[in-house]
Amino acid sequence: MDILFAQIQADLRSNDALRQSGALLQALQQSAAGKDISVIAKSAVEEIVAAPASAICKKLAFDLIRSTRLTSDLWETVCIGIRNDFDFPDPDVTAAAVSILAAIPSYRLGKLINDCNKEITNCFDSGSDNLRYSITETLGCILARDDMVILCENNVNLLDRISNWWRRIGQNMLDRSDSVSKVAFESVGRLFQEFDSKRMSRLAGDKLVDSENSLATRSNWVSLTVDFVWKKRNALMSRSLVLPIESFRVTIFPIVYAVKAIGSGSVEVFRKLSKASGNGVVGANMQELGNAEKVVGVLDVVTHLNPFLSSSLDPALIFEVGINMLYLADVPGGKPEWASASITAILTLWDRQEFSSARESIVRAVVTNLHLLDLHMQVSLFKRLLLMVRNLRAESDRMHALACICRTALCVDLFAKESVRRGQKPLAGTDIVSLFEEVRVKDDLNSITSKSLFREELVASLVESCFQLSLPLPEQKNTGTESRVIGALAYGTGYGALNWTEPSLEVVEVCKPCVKWDCEGRTYAIDCYLKLLVRLCHIYDTRGGVKRLKDGASQDQILNETRLQNLQRELVKELREVNTPRICARVIWAVAEHIDLEGLDPLLADDPEDPLNIIITNMHKVLFNVDASANTSNRLQDVQAVLLCAQRLGSRHPRAGLLLTKELEEFRNSTLADSVNKHQCRLILQRLKYVGNHQESKWAGVSETRGDYPFSHHKLTVQFYEAAAAQDRKLEGLVHKAIQELWRPDPSELTVLLTKGIASTSLKVPPTAATLSGSSDPCFVEAYHLTDSNDGRFTLHLKVLNLTELELSRVDIRVGVSGALFFMDGSPQAVRQLRNLGSQCCAV
Numbered sequence: 095m096d097i098l099f100a101q102i103q104a105d106l107r108s109n110d111a112l113r114q115s116g117a118l119l120q121a122l123q124q125s126a127a128g129k130d131i132s133v134i135a136k137s138a139v140e141e142i143v144a145a146p147a148s149a150i151c152k153k154l155a156f157d158l159i160r161s162t163r164l165t166s167d168l169w170e171t172v173c174i175g176i177r178n179d180f181d182f183p184d185p186d187v188t189a190a191a192v193s194i195l196a197a198i199p200s201y202r203l204g205k206l207i208n209d210c211n212k213e214i215t216n217c218f219d220s221g222s223d224n225l226r227y228s229i230t231e232t233l234g235c236i237l238a239r240d241d242m243v244i245l246c247e248n249n250v251n252l253l254d255r256i257s258n259w260w261r262r263i264g265q266n267m268l269d270r271s272d273s274v275s276k277v278a279f280e281s282v283g284r285l286f287q288e289f290d291s292k293r294m295s296r297l298a299g300d301k302l303v304d305s306e307n308s309l310a311t312r313s314n315w316v317s318l319t320v321d322f323v324w325k326k327r328n329a330l331m332s333r334s335l336v337l338p339i340e341s342f343r344v345t346i347f348p349i350v351y352a353v354k355a356i357g358s359g360s361v362e363v364f365r366k367l368s369k370a371s372g373n374g375v376v377g378a379n380m381q382e383l384g385n386a387e388k389v390v391g392v393l394d395v396v397t398h399l400n401p402f403l404s405s406s407l408d409p410a411l412i413f414e415v416g417i418n419m420l421y422l423a424d425v426p427g428g429k430p431e432w433a434s435a436s437i438t439a440i441l442t443l444w445d446r447q448e449f450s451s452a453r454e455s456i457v458r459a460v461v462t463n464l465h466l467l468d469l470h471m472q473v474s475l476f477k478r479l480l481l482m483v484r485n486l487r488a489e490s491d492r493m494h495a496l497a498c499i500c501r502t503a504l505c506v507d508l509f510a511k512e513s514v515r516r517g518q519k520p521l522a523g524t525d526i527v528s529l530f531e532e533v534r535v536k537d538d539l540n541s542i543t544s545k546s547l548f549r550e551e552l553v554a555s556l557v558e559s560c561f562q563l564s565l566p567l568p569e570q571k572n573t574g575t576e577s578r579v580i581g582a583l584a585y586g587t588g589y590g591a592l593n594w595t596e597p598s599l600e601v602v603e604v605c606k607p608c609v610k611w612d613c614e615g616r617t618y619a620i621d622c623y624l625k626l627l628v629r630l631c632h633i634y635d636t637r638g639g640v641k642r643l644k645d646g647a648s649q650d651q652i653l654n655e656t657r658l659q660n661l662q663r664e665l666v667k668e669l670r671e672v673n674t675p676r677i678c679a680r681v682i683w684a685v686a687e688h689i690d691l692e693g694l695d696p697l698l699a700d701d702p703e704d705p706l707n708i709i710i711t712n713m714h715k716v717l718f719n720v721d722a723s724a725n726t727s728n729r730l731q732d733v734q735a736v737l738l739c740a741q742r743l744g745s746r747h748p749r750a751g752l753l754l755t756k757e758l759e760e761f762r763n764s765t766l767a768d769s770v771n772k773h774q775c776r777l778i779l780q781r782l783k784y785v786g787n788h789q790e791s792k793w794a795g796v797s798e799t800r801g802d803y804p805f806s807h808h809k810l811t812v813q814f815y816e817a818a819a820a821q822d823r824k825l826e827g828l829v830h831k832a833i834q835e836l837w838r839p840d841p842s843e844l845t846v847l848l849t850k851g852i853a854s855t856s857l858k859v860p861p862t863a864a865t866l867s868g869s870s871d872p873c874f875v876e877a878y879h880l881t882d883s884n885d886g887r888f889t890l891h892l893k894v895l896n897l898t899e900l901e902l903s904r905v906d907i908r909v910g911v912s913g914a915l916f917f918m919d920g921s922p923q924a925v926r927q928l929r930n931l932g933s934q935c936c937a938v
Contacts, residue, residue, distance in 0.1 A: 098120070098124075099133060099134060101117075102117045102120055102121055102134055102137075103117075103133070103134060103137045105117035106118070106134075106137045106138060106141045106142065107137070107141055111147070111148040111150070111151055114141075114142065114147065114148075114151045115148070115150050115151050115154055118138065118142070118151065118154035118155060118157075118158060119154065121134045121135075121138070121158055122154065122157060122158055122161065125158065125161040125162065126161075131158070131161075131162055132162055132163070134158070135158055135159060135162045135164065135168075136168060138155045138158050138159070139155070139159065139164070139168050139171050139172055139175070140171065142154075142155035143155050143156070143159070143171065143172050143175040143176075144171050144172075144174060144175040144178075145175075146182075147187075148187070149184060149186035149187045149189070149190050152179070152187055152190035152191065153190045153193070156190060156191075156193060156194040156197075159172065159194065159197065160194075160197050166202075169198070169199060169202055170202075172194070172198070173198070173202060173206050175191070176191045176194065176195070176206065176210070177206075177209065177210055177213075179191035180210055180213035180214075180217075181213070185220055185221075185222035185224060185225040186222070186224055186225075188217065188220075188225055188228075189222070189224045189225045189227070189228035189229075190228075192214075192217060192225070192228045192229050192232050193228050193231075193232055195207075195232050195233075195236060196232050196235050196236055200241040200242075200245070203236070203241075203242070203245070204245040204249065204252060207252065207255070207256075208249075208251065208252060208255075211255050214229065214233075214259070215255075215258070215259070215262075217229035218230075218259075218262045218266070223271040223273065223274060226266065226269065226271065226274045227271065227273050227274045227277055230263055230266050230269075230274055230277050230278050230281060231277045231280075231281065233259055233263060233281070234263055234277065234278070234280060234281020234282075234284055234285075235281075235284070237256055237259060237260060237263075237285070237315075238281075238284045238285045238288045239288075240288075240308070242256065243308045243311050243312055244308055246308075246311050247307045247308055247311065253311065256315075257314065257315060257318065260285070260315045260318065260319060261318065261319075261322070263278055263281050263282065264278070264282060264319050264322045264323070265278075265322075266278035267279050267282065267326075267330055267333065267345075267348075268326065268329055268330065268333050272336075272337050272338060272341065275333055275337060276337060276341040276344055276345075279334070279344045279345045279348050280344045282319055282323070282348040283344065283347045283348045283351075285312075285315060285316060285319060286316065286319075286347070286348060286351045286352075287347075288312070289312050289313070289316045290351075309367055310367055310368050311368075313364045313365075313367035313368040314368035316364050317361055317364040317365050317368050319352070320351075320352040320355045320356065320361050320364065321361075323348060323349060323352035323353070324352055324353065324356045324391065327349060327352070327353060327391065327394065327395070328394070330345070330349055331349065331394070331395070331398045333345075334346075334349070334398075335398075339407070339408075339411075340408070342402075342411065343408075343410065343411050343414050346399065346414050346415060346418050347414075347418060349395060349398075350395060350399075350418040350421055350422060351421075353391055353392055353395050353422070354392070354421060354422055354425055356388060356391065357388045357389070357391060357392045357422075357425040357426065357427070358424075358425050358426060359426075385426070385427070388426075388427070389426075389427035392422055392425050392427060392428070393427075395422065396419060396422055396432055399415050399418065399419055400419070400435065402415045403415055403416060403419070403435055403436065403439040404439065409443050409446050409448055409449040410449070412439055412440070412442075412443060413440060413443060413449070413452065413455070413456070413459075415436075415439070416436040416437070416439045416440040416459070417436070417440075417459055419432050419433075419435065419436040420432075420433055420436045420437070420459065420463045420466065423436070423463070423466045424463075424466055428466075430466060430467055430468045430471070433463055433466035433467050434467055434468075434471050436463075437459075437460050437463065437467065437471075437475070440456055440459055440460060441456070441460060441478075443456055444456055444482065453482075453485070453486065454486055454487075454488060454491040456482075457479070457482050457483055457486060457491070457495050458491065458494065458495060460475070460479065461479060461483070461494075461495045461498035461499055461502075462498055464479075464498060464499070464502045465502060465505065469506060469509065469510060469521055469524060470521070472502060472506055473506065473521070473523045473524055473528075473529065476499070476503065476529045476530075477529075477531075477532040477535075479495075479499055480499065480530070480532055480535055480552075481532065481534065481535070483495040483496055483499065483548075484534075484535075484546075484548050489547075489551075489824075489828055490828060490831075490832075492548070492551060493551060493555070493828040493829060493831070493832040494832045494835070494836075496551055496552060496555040496832070497555050497558075497559070497829075497832035497833050497835070497836045498836060499555075500552075500555040500556045500559040501559050501562075501833075501836055501837065503526060503529045503530070503556075503559075503597075504526075504559055504560065504563055504597045506524050506529070507524055507525055507526050507529075507596075507597040507600065508563075508593065508594075508596075508597060509524075510524035510525075511524075511593075511596060512593075525600060526597055526600035526601055526603075526604055527600055527603065527604055530604050535549075535552075539552075539604070539605070539607045539608070540607045542610050542611060542612055542671075542673065543612055544611075545614075547825070549608070549611075549619075550608075550611075550613060550616065550618065550619035550825060551619075551825065551828070551829070553605045553608050553619040553620075553622060553623055554618060554619045554622045554825065554826075554829045555829055555832070555833065556601050556604075556605060557601060557605070557619075557622040557623055557625070557626045558622065558829055558830070558833045559833060559837075560594065560597065560598040560601055560626055561626070562833060562837040563594040563597070563598070564594045564595075564598075595630055595633060595634070595654065596650075596654065598626060598630060599630060599654055599657060599658060601626065602623065602626055602627050602630060602661060603657070603661060605623050606661065606664065606665065606668075608620050608623050609623070609624075609665065609668065609672055609677060609681050610668060610671045610672060610673060611673065612673045612674075613818070614817075614818055615674075615816055615817070615818025615819070616818040616821050616822050616825070617676065617677065617680075617805075617818075617822060618822040618825050618826050618829075619825070620677055620680065621680070621803070621805055621806060624680055624681065624683075624684040624803055624805075625803040627661075627665075627684050628684050628687070628688065628801055628802070628803045629801050629803075630658060631658060631662070631684075631687075631688035631799070631801075632688065632799050632800070632801025633801070634651075634654065634655050634658055635799075636655065636658055636659055636662060636688045636689070636690060637687075637688050637689070637690055637691075637746075637799060638690065639659075639690045639692065639693045640652060640655045640656050640659060641655060659690060659693075662685055662688065662689050663705055665681060665684075665685050666685055666689070666705040666708050666709060667703075667705075667708065669681060669682070669685075669708055669709070669712045670708070670712070672712075675715070675716050675719045675721070675729075675732050676728060676731075676732060678712055678715065678716055678732075679716050679731070679732040679735045679736055680735070680805050682709060682712060682713055682716070682735070682736060682739055683735050683738075683739055683803070683804075683805070684803065685709065686709050686713075686739045686742070686743045687739065687742060687743075687799055688799060689705065689709075691706065691743075691746055691747040691750060692747070694706055699749060706747075706749065706750055706753070707753075709743070710750070710753050710754060710757060713736050713739065713740060713754075713757065714757055716732050716733065716736045717733060717736055717757070717761045717766070718761070718764070718766060719732070720766070730893070731805075733771060734774075735804075735805070737758075737771070737774050737775065737778060740754045740757070740758060740778060741778045741781060741782070744778070744782045744785070745781060745782065745785045748786060748789070751782045751785060751786050752786075754782065755779060755782050755783075758775045758778060758779055758782075759775075759779065761775060762775035762776065762779075
């Protein structure tokens with residue numbers, strides 16, 4: 095190896111261009127093989143970079159430099175060589191020297207650019223296409239980088255020079271050379287993209303946070319470039335059309351971004367952020383633009399792009415055109431048909447073999463922009479989109495797409511219902527039931543044993559979207575892609591505060607089969623569903639039966655309450671088909687708490703099909719369930735829930751009280767009841783007896799429902815001994831992230847800076863989680879609790895789990911109380927007992 099390196103160095107020292115280029119190629123091969131070539135790199139810098147050489151040797155030497163690390167003194171030598179090459183007679187040598195600027199370390203780049211300012215500017219005026227291409231490409235990469243923006247913060251001269259170079263790069267979009275024009279479009283697009291996404295360049299080193307000054311600097315460049323593109327848009331569109339067709343794609347984004355910035359008024363935000371006095375004249379001229387001129391400008395670009403949508407060209411080009419036309423469809427004055435044409439074209443790519451790897455991008459593009467379409471188009475796309483989303487591989491993509499679809503379904507339903515109330519003709523297929531009636535989706539929802547996670551994600555997304563719809567709308571200070579959806583929601587929910595319950599009622603009807611699913615122990619989707627059902631039953635007060643016209647109920651309310659009552663009866667009948675005791679206990683809770691007992695037919699009291707008899711039969715099954723497997727049942731929680739249901743159900747109705755008294759006495763005397771259950775049964779039986787003997791004075795403790803659903807799959811430790819619990823947590827995270835992104839978008843840095851802080855109403859505060867106990871050790875405590883507001887009792891069940899192979903004969907458990915304790919009766923005895931808890935010793 096030493097002999098080979100010595101030979102390479104000898105060839106580099108020769109003045110023969112052929113030998114030098116051969117040596118450099120050999121050195122690059124050694125570098126690619128993982129060899130340390132720092133010795134050769136030093137020779138290359140001294141013999142090629144810092145000395146006169148051919149353009150090919152220069153390029154190969156610069157490639158070699160990029161593939162290794164140089165010391166600071168060698169970088170100094172490289173910079174001297176670059177300065178000398180700027181004055182070299184051969185423009186190809188200068189072009190090679192320009193290309194290495196992107197690899198110069200940040201600490202040395204600022205000085206080099208300052209020293210070579212005049213030479214760099216002269217490159218833009220060179221007669222050589224190759225040199226103009228090289229300077230446009232290299233500066234387009236460097237100047238958008240964060241490290242260059244930061245260098246400009248403390249150097250006004252450098253800032254002025256770079257601003258001038260951005261102007262020259264913009265002008266090069268109209269260069270006579272196709273290659274120069276293309277790379278100038280790419281460079282301007284990169285500037286816009288860096289500004290929009292705040293992504294860091296890989297060459298910029300560690301992640302840097304934009305300061306206010308660096309944001310102002312970049313805003314200045316963007317606003318100047320946007321103004322230039324707007325003024326020259328017709329010439330730029332004409333120039334793009336005479337480029338080779340494979341280069342046309344890079345011209346689309348810069349033109350669309352700039353025209354949208356003017357058309358939507360966001361360029362005014364850029365100007366405010368830029369704090370540049372030089373922008374005043376241009377800004378004043380732009381402010382004189384009328385709305386009509388902006389709309390015409392946007393229309394010109396759409397007309398320019400439209401022919402490429404229907405052509406059978408490169409799929410990537412169709413996708414790029416479609417995405418950018420969707421981007422324009424949301425500009426004030428934009429038309430739904432622009433979005434329709436774009437989405438139709440993008441969807442044709444789904445079955446194109448050469449574009450199959452981008453299916454996630456297709457779905458995301460379509461579902462994110464559904465709100466731009468008219469109702470007819472949205473409805474016609476729904477069933478197809480659901481099947482497309484179902485085929486997505488990545489869970490995060492699937493969840494985001496589902497969140498978009500579910501949100502749009504609710505908006506369509508609200509909007510259509512409000513239109514009917516205002517006297518317009520009803521549009522078929524806009525209700526939730528119709529939107530989700532596709533045969534394969536319906537079969538999946540009704541199948542008990544399907545292993546598809548998609549249906550759980552669908553139910554969870556639909557339900558979480560209903561809850562988001564019930565919250566107050568966020569304050570929208572700036573219009574954006576969310577504007578039309580928020581507008582539709584505001585329009586749709588203007589009828590009344592309970593309007594969100596109408597689509598929600600349809601959701602609980604569509605998703606009803608989920609209670610019968612076998613989800614291999616997962617409960618998240620079913621918990622979501624039952625929580626919404628309980629909330630609706632509480633709002634409509636189903637316990638009191640269907641309201642009447644003479645009580646002040648509207649026709650809509652009567653219809654909705656009747657549907658909800660029927661749904662409850664159907665769920666009661668399906669209790670026998672519920673798959674596990676865990677789900678059975680939860681469905682019993684959701685139904686028993688809110689069912690109208692007074693409305694049951696007394697003639698059916700002895701009929702096994704009577705709803706009350708069915709509920710009590712299933713409560714019996716849970717109480718006397720002997721399957722203690724952790725994967726199918728959590729007996730402690732199930733029994734606790736059923737006992738609380740028994741107390742509330744039996745207190746409300748004499749027949750329920752009699753039947754449940756018999757059940758509780760049987761359970762209390764069985765071997766399945768532990769000491770806690772026996773005491774609880776005794777207490778409940780006393781209460782049922784009291785209520786039965788005092789029918790005239792209703793016991794206040796059972797008078798009202800609270801709409802609470804106390805179940806959750808949460809564990810108090812990071813370890814999950816059940817795979818299903820871990821899967822539930824993952825599913826919950828995906829659902830919440832997707833829904834929150836969609837309904838409560840984070841404010842951009844621009845908005846925060848402009849408004850100097852964001853209103854608290856714009857963001858939903860996430861709920862705080864309070865951990866009772868637990869650790870991540872192999873031996874830990876898991877706790878479940880249920881509270882009974884009527885009883886005033888907080889029951890805590892602790893379970894010690896030992897995941898080690900060691901036999902632990904005795905385990906010390908200490909239960910502590912943190913924070914203030916408040917009791918309704920102010921009992922000091924209760925406080926004292928809790929505070930003096932000592933260490934249910936426990937054998938494992």
